[in-house]
Amino acid sequence: MANDKKMVEAITSMDTDFAQWYTDICKKADLIDYSSVKGCMIIRPYGYAIWENIQAILDRRFKELGHENVYMPMFIPESLLNKEKDHVEGFAPEVAWVTHGGSERLTEKLCVRPTSETLFCEHYANIIKSYRDLPKLYNQWCSVVRWEKTTRPFLRSREFLWQEGHTMHETAKEAREETVQMLNVYADFHENDLAIPVVKGAKTPSDKFAGAEDTYAIEALMHDGKALQAATSHYFGDGFAKAFDITYATKENTLAHPYQTSWGCTTRMIGGIIMTHGDDNGLVLPPAVAPIQVVIIPVAAHKEGVMEAANALREKLSAHKIRVKLDDSDNSPGWKYAEYEMKGVPVRVEIGPRDIEANQCVLVMRHNREKLFVSLDGIEQTVAETLVKVRDGMYAKALENRDRRTYVCRTIDEIKESVAKGDGFVKAMWCGSEECEDEVKAQTGIGSRCIPFGDESVSDVCVCCQKPAKKLVYWAKAY
């Protein structure tokens, strides 16, 4: 019995104003607050708990693959940042500089890290001496600063939390494998844990990370049809190693430069969760990262036996490793229903006198608000299965939205027609020239997102110049 009636009048409807809807969710689900510095958000406990769950899952996977966590300084001397030409050109416009220590002017200004390639390279130059020191598989969790002009919670803030993996390898092949492996880790995490379908692919040369030979990314489509780059993985070749003079002795006692990768994902993923799964009643959280997976709401809590039954239920679920909250506050049940829907709790359990009499309780799934009347016997299995069902349902819903908003186009005019129908992914062939890429953007307003893995083809010729083309490109408006 799905019920589409809008219960929470406080949130702007998605259809009315998607941007305002997004901001409302961030604030009203208690994810963030604004601070006194533009573009720097306070991540509140409920929002931070989501990040902690994301960290826990990814950190375990990184470590299973042999990566070690380290911590690098947050300051980079100007001279160090300047060592790799493309890199500094890419980042210089948006770095924040420290010029004073107390009242003393520094002899060399320090930039607040926008990313840490240069710091890792400097360190690697010191510790990598022999082929026996390779591979080096380091990761760090930290915040970085990029002085963005326009900012939005989670999607674009001046300081944001992320992880950055930086690895060094003996061969280009091994480094390339690492790059793709980590992209796959991100993709699996999005699809399985966040229930967000993604397209894996390569960035076009103009869209590569500053200093990278190849940049790979996963692209997700948000509910409004705009694309979000959810994570990236870069192959650097030995360019940075040469710029930073990182050399090691090979088995044959020759000097060689190692091959390098970096890969990262950020708190932006929380924005992706909001815009993929959220609805007009609020946030909808994937069970894997939801701070509260199940909320128990006692009905007529003052009646005999209700709180006892609710407490017993909580203990059972908790013992089954389910993140459960029993809300025993004196707010009305209706208020609580709305509150936890706003906060995106995947499953709600209602238990009242009538249920107890019938040895049952009511489960309500957040993503479709379907109600299930289930026996209290074996309730922990039933709830665990329901959480899986919620994840599957969320994924299917997100995939349906993406499919419905994906268009195949063979000419610029076809792209224009699809854009007129609404935002989404456009699949179209590309000859590989930057002129055509720019021309598509200029004429249609949508840009290239990625060249997906695989050899899918929708035509033999470029959507723009009509010359032979082998590469399929996903195009879209992006966040």
Next chain:
RNA sequence: CGAGGUGUGGCUCAGCUUGGUAGAGCGCUACGUUCGGGACGUAGAAGUCGCAAGUUCGAAUCUUGUCACCUCGACCA
């Protein structure tokens, strides 16, 4: 960085045109009644009207300046 918008109890806003010493709803606190989709009553606390100058007997209101935030574009995770 360009274009718009907004700053008044915790939140959303009214009041500003035409200057006269600050209001509403929600929230909060206490007590009571309620409780299966955002309950109700009674009582109460809470605001240097973003900041700074200026005009004036008197400024939330007029003038000038300034700061911050939001939205949309261009650039970026």
